[in-house]
Amino acid sequence: MEWNRLISEERLGDKKTASQASRSIFVQDHDRIVFSAPFRRLANKTQVQPLYEHDHVHHRLIHSIEVSSVGRSLAMRIGQWLVGQGLISPGDEHALANIVQAASVAHDIGNPPFGHSGEDAMGSWFAEQFAASKGIAREVDGAIQPEFIAFEGNAQGFRILTRLEMRRNDGGMRLSKATLGAFMKYPVTARTRAALKASGEMSYVGLKKFGFFSSEETLFEDVATTLGLPEERIGEQKWWRRHPLVYVVEAADDICYNIVDIEDAFTTGELSYKEVVTILVKVAKPRDESAGDRSQAEHVAMLRAMAIGQAIESCVKAFIDNHAAIMDGTFSGSLTEVCEMGEMFTDMRQLSNDHIFTARRKTELEVSGRRIINNVMSGILPVYEDLAAVGWQPESLGSRSQQLVRALDLDLRNLTTPAEALHALADYTSGMTDRYALRISKMLSGH
Numbered sequence: 001m002e003w004n005r006l007i008s009e010e011r012l013g014d015k016k017t018a019s020q021a022s023r024s025i026f027v028q029d030h031d032r033i034v035f036s037a038p039f040r041r042l043a044n045k046t047q048v049q050p051l052y053e054h055d056h057v058h059h060r061l062i063h064s065i066e067v068s069s070v071g072r073s074l075a076m077r078i079g080q081w082l083v084g085q086g087l088i089s090p091g092d093e094h095a096l097a098n099i100v101q102a103a104s105v106a107h108d109i110g111n112p113p114f115g116h117s118g119e120d121a122m123g124s125w126f127a128e129q130f131a132a133s134k135g136i137a138r139e140v141d142g143a144i145q146p147e148f149i150a151f152e153g154n155a156q157g158f159r160i161l162t163r164l165e166m167r168r169n170d171g172g173m174r175l176s177k178a179t180l181g182a183f184m185k186y187p188v189t190a191r192t193r194a195a196l197k198a199s200g201e202m203s204y205v206g207l208k209k210f211g212f213f214s215s216e217e218t219l220f221e222d223v224a225t226t227l228g229l230p231e232e233r234i235g236e237q238k239w240w241r242r243h244p245l246v247y248v249v250e251a252a253d254d255i256c257y258n259i260v261d262i263e264d265a266f267t268t269g270e271l272s273y274k275e276v277v278t279i280l281v282k283v284a285k286p287r288d289e290s291a292g293d294r295s296q297a298e299h300v301a302m303l304r305a306m307a308i309g310q311a312i313e314s315c316v317k318a319f320i321d322n323h324a325a326i327m328d329g330t331f332s333g334s335l336t337e338v339c340e341m342g343e344m345f346t347d348m349r350q351l352s353n354d355h356i357f358t359a360r361r362k363t364e365l366e367v368s369g370r371r372i373i374n375n376v377m378s379g380i381l382p383v384y385e386d387l388a389a390v391g392w393q394p395e396s397l398g399s400r401s402q403q404l405v406r407a408l409d410l411d412l413r414n415l416t417t418p419a420e421a422l423h424a425l426a427d428y429t430s431g432m433t434d435r436y437a438l439r440i441s442k443m444l445s446g447h
Helices: 025-034 037-044 060-084 092-105 115-132 135-139 145-149 153-164 177-183 190-199 214-227 244-268 273-284 296-321 323-327 342-355 360-389 399-408 418-430 434-445
Strands: 231-234 237-240
Touching: 025 092, 025 177, 037 060, 037 434, 060 092, 060 244, 060 296, 092 177, 092 244, 115 135, 115 145, 115 360, 115 418, 135 360, 135 418, 145 190, 153 177, 153 214, 153 418, 177 214, 177 244, 190 231, 190 237, 214 237, 214 418, 244 273, 244 296, 244 323, 244 342, 273 296, 273 342, 296 323, 360 399, 360 418, 360 434
Parallel strands: none
Antiparallel strands: 231 237
16 A cells, blocks of 8 residues: 555545645544534443433543544654655645544444444344344345344444435545545445355454445445555455554544543442552553542543553554554554553453443443334334335325424435335434433333
C-alpha cells in the first residue's frame, strides 16, 4: 500500500469538493459526523453501563469523542515519524491526524441500543424470523440471511455513513474515502466471510467479523479501489486488507475503553479504590504513587490520564515496529496486543471481564434490553408485512399500519424487496437510544 493513495481526499459520491485553506476535507468529514443525528443519539446509548443515572459514567458519545482525541494524538505522532522517514510529505501528518479523528468519532455510530447485547438481541430476533420461514423473512435470500442473524454495528455504521444519512442512497454523508477506509475494521461481507470460514482461511484479523452488508459492497469496493487496498478473492467473492490507519483507530478505542471502563467501575462501586489504583499505577508508571492531598476520585482521574499517555507512547512504537507488515497487509494483530504494554492490557481486560461485564445490575438490564428490542421489532414488523402485501405502496397501507407509521415516524421510502424492508427495520431499531427503545416498547405493548 502507498501512503499517497491511502490519504486520498476523494469523496464517495462527490469528486468535485476540494479542501479549503482553513478546513481540509478530513476536518469537514469530522464536522459532518459530529453534526449528524446518528452521532447525537450516541449521547443516550449504552457504553458499558445501560440506563445508568450517574452523570459521570460514560455513554457512547463521550466515549467516541475521547477515542477521537486519543486517535488524533496517535496519528500525529505516527505521521511525524513517517515525515521523518520520507514516506509522506511534510504537513501530511495533519492529514493523518484528521483522518483518524474523523474515523474514530464515527467508530460506534452504528451501534444499537443496549450495546453489544443489543446486537445479539437483534440478531436473535432475525434468526427466529428466518427459522419460522413466514412472511417477508421467507423471501430473503439465504445467502444474505447471516448478515441479519449476526447483526453487526460496524456494518450498520458504514451503512449510515455511506447510504442513510444526508444524501440518502447517493453517497450518504459523502465522506472522504480515506476516512471510510480508516473506519472499516472488517473489510468483508458476511457471505464472503462464511465462504472463507468454510475453507479454513480465517487467520487474518480483518476477518474476525464482517464490516459491511451486501447492499453496501459496491460502495466499499469503490473506496478500496481508490485507496489501493490489496484485494483478495475466494471464488467470485472479494475481500480486502485493512487500511493501515484502522489499527490506529482500533488502538485508540482499546486504550479508552480498557482504561476508562476501570475508572467508571470505581465511580459505580464495582471496583474498589485499591483495585483501581493498583492496576492504573502499573500502567501509568507515576513518579509518585501516593494520592497526596487529592481525593480518591481525583487520584484515579490523574492516574487514568497518565495511563492513557503511556499507552499512546507504547502503541506509537508498536506501529513503527510493525510498519512494514502493516503496509503489505500481513500484520494480523492489534497494537495493544503487540505493544510493550500488551500484558497490562490483558490484565485490564481480565479485570473488566471478572467484575464489570458480569455485574448483576448490568446483566439484569441486558435481559430487559433484549425483551425491549424483541417488543419493538415484533411490534413494527407488521407494517413491513403490510407494505409487501400492497406492492410496496405506502399510500395503500391499512389504517393500523398508517397509524404506526405516523406514531413512529417510519421511513418507508424506496422499499421494493423483503431484504430492503428488513434492513429498514434494522435501521430504525438500531438507531434508537436506550430510553427511546424503552418508551416505544411500552407504547407497542400497551404497558
